[in-house]
Amino acid sequence: MSEVRQSAEAPPRFSPELVQAALAELRVYDSLRQDKLAFAPRDSGHVTMYFCGPTVYNYIHLGNARPFVISLVAKRFFESLGWGVTLVENITDIDDRIIAKGNQDGRSWKDVAEEFSDAYVEDTQRLGLGRPDIEPRATEHIPEILELIGKLVERKHAYPAGGDVYFDVSSFTGYGKLSKQQTGEMRSGARIAPDEDKHDPLDFAVWKGAKPDEPSWDSPWGPGRPGWHIECSAMSLKYLGAGFDIHGGGRDLIFPHHENEVAQSEAALGETFVRFWAHNGMLLTQEEKMSKSLGNIFLLRNALEEYEPEELILYFMSSHYRSPMEFSRELLDEARQQVERLRNQFRTLGDYPGAAEADAPADEATLASLVQHQEAFVREMADDLNTAGALGEIFALTRKVNSALASRSLSQTAAETLRNALAELLYVLGLEAVTRVEFSLPEEIVEMAEERQRRRAARDFAEADRLRDAITERGYEVRDVPGGFKLVPLV
Numbered sequence: 419m420s421e422v423r424q425s426a427e428a429p430p431r432f433s434p435e436l437v438q439a440a441l442a443e444l445r446v447y448d449s450l451r452q453d454k455l456a457f458a459p460r461d462s463g464h465v466t467m468y469f470c471g472p473t474v475y476n477y478i479h480l481g482n483a484r485p486f487v488i489s490l491v492a493k494r495f496f497e498s499l500g501w502g503v504t505l506v507e508n509i510t511d512i513d514d515r516i517i518a519k520g521n522q523d524g525r526s527w528k529d530v531a532e533e534f535s536d537a538y539v540e541d542t543q544r545l546g547l548g549r550p551d552i553e554p555r556a557t558e559h560i561p562e563i564l565e566l567i568g569k570l571v572e573r574k575h576a577y578p579a580g581g582d583v584y585f586d587v588s589s590f591t592g593y594g595k596l597s598k599q600q601t602g603e604m605r606s607g608a609r610i611a612p613d614e615d616k617h618d619p620l621d622f623a624v625w626k627g628a629k630p631d632e633p634s635w636d637s638p639w640g641p642g643r644p645g646w647h648i649e650c651s652a653m654s655l656k657y658l659g660a661g662f663d664i665h666g667g668g669r670d671l672i673f674p675h676h677e678n679e680v681a682q683s684e685a686a687l688g689e690t691f692v693r694f695w696a697h698n699g700m701l702l703t704q705e706e707k708m709s710k711s712l713g714n715i716f717l718l719r720n721a722l723e724e725y726e727p728e729e730l731i732l733y734f735m736s737s738h739y740r741s742p743m744e745f746s747r748e749l750l751d752e753a754r755q756q757v758e759r760l761r762n763q764f765r766t767l768g769d770y771p772g773a774a775e776a777d778a779p780a781d782e783a784t785l786a787s788l789v790q791h792q793e794a795f796v797r798e799m800a801d802d803l804n805t806a807g808a809l810g811e812i813f814a815l816t817r818k819v820n821s822a823l824a825s826r827s828l829s830q831t832a833a834e835t836l837r838n839a840l841a842e843l844l845y846v847l848g849l850e851a852v853t854r855v856e857f858s859l860p861e862e863i864v865e866m867a868e869e870r871q872r873r874r875a876a877r878d879f880a881e882a883d884r885l886r887d888a889i890t891e892r893g894y895e896v897r898d899v900p901g902g903f904k905l906v907p908l909v
């Protein structure tokens with residue numbers, strides 16, 4: 419048997435009852451306030467999100483794929499509540515590591531950035547989750563970056579020195595608030611590198627003066643290139659405006675990247691930069707284990723050679739996004755088994771012939787369970803995007819459905835309702851691929867069914883009935899549907 423993949427369907431919207439259940443509980447954890455807090459978007463009915471994307475000097479690994487998957491699942495969940503979402507995810511296409519890679523390979527930095535930007539888009543595209551709404555590149559936003567630096571210099575929050583421009587950390591009283599550090603403690607032990615002209619070891623470059631053989635752009639402070647932190651401030655503010663809803667990224671970005679983003683953005687704006695900081699946990703691997711049993715599947719592109727996209731997505735969904743995640747082949751294989759279970763559920767539901775008798779004693783209880791688990795699902799998602807809990811509700815529901823199916827005590831209509839409802843929940847988790855199951859039918863059976871159609875059209879009912887019985891004998895039921903027939907394997 420083989421599955422046929424169809425194109426992605428339109429995102430579902432939850433029923434008003436489910437939306438209400440979700441909104442009553444909706445909370446998001448904010449790393450800055452260190453608490454799970456009630457969430458409503460800044461702009462009524464529209465969520466604004468910015469996630470830090472990759473620096474493109476290599477293929478992305480599963481650790482980079484995690485925030486990508488989380489951001490698109492968050493987008494789906496907010497959309498299922500009837501909200502609009504603008505998700506911005508940047509591509510850092512100028513950086514020390516890109517230049518170093520170019521020098522090492524004897525080619526231009528631009529060549530490196532282009533190759534790995536394309537590879538990033540190609541690899542993440544294969545996950546089938548769609549794309550962020552805007553994917554800005556640093557080198558395409560130099561004017562916005564210069565404007566922001568200009569504001570900082572004008573307000574005395576940044577100063578030019580030796581061709582660079584540095585942010586003056588002592589000018590911003592809130593420095594350290596995101597990473598929960600005291601500047602005094604940070605300063606002890608910090609050193610100024612010999613090639614840096616900054617006044618304070620904590621100051622950081624927002625503009626790096628041009629070095630020989632390095633790419634540069636003109637600026638009021640001389641030729642150079644933007645620092646990494648300033649790029650995310652400039653691009654998020656351009657597309658989402660001050661005080662946008664959610665800024666996400668890996669925990670490892672809290673310091674210095676996000677700390678510096680907060681400082682320079684709020685110093686320039688004089689107002690709050692971001693409403694909620696969402697940080698995902700890291701993927702934990704044991705070096706030794708990785709080289710031996712994992713081989714090279716830590717790269718997304720290689721993992722996708724071995725695992726279906728939905729298997730990788732289910733693996734990510736099986737942990738809360740803030741938790742660190744163990745990365746192992748065992749866990750990926752476990753995800754594979756769970757995907758197969760879900761797929762089997764859809765096959766069985768889709769081809770379920772219905773209760774043998776007219777009455778279907780399990781309908782009422784099973785449909786009541788459905789409502790219960792749907793509500794629990796949205797409550798889990800509303801609770802700081804607890805995808806693991808939400809996935810648990812799906813599996814709890816399928817266990818109940820399976821026992822009703824096994825006893826043939828469910829009507830076909832109820833089976834259809836369950837199938838559609840499950841598909842809706844799975845879509846939110848990025849797992850709609852498991853719902854697209856079809857059977858590849860033996861050619862001989864299809865030919866017999868077609869011949870039966872022709873006989874019926876010619877009113878040769880005796881032969882049509884004989885063919886129907888012959889098909890049944892081979893393990894398939896032929897059902898007449900508007901405009902043709904449907905072949906269903908007998909369970």
Ligand SMILES: [Zn+2]
Nearest residue numbers: 470471650675
């Ligand atoms: Zn960033």
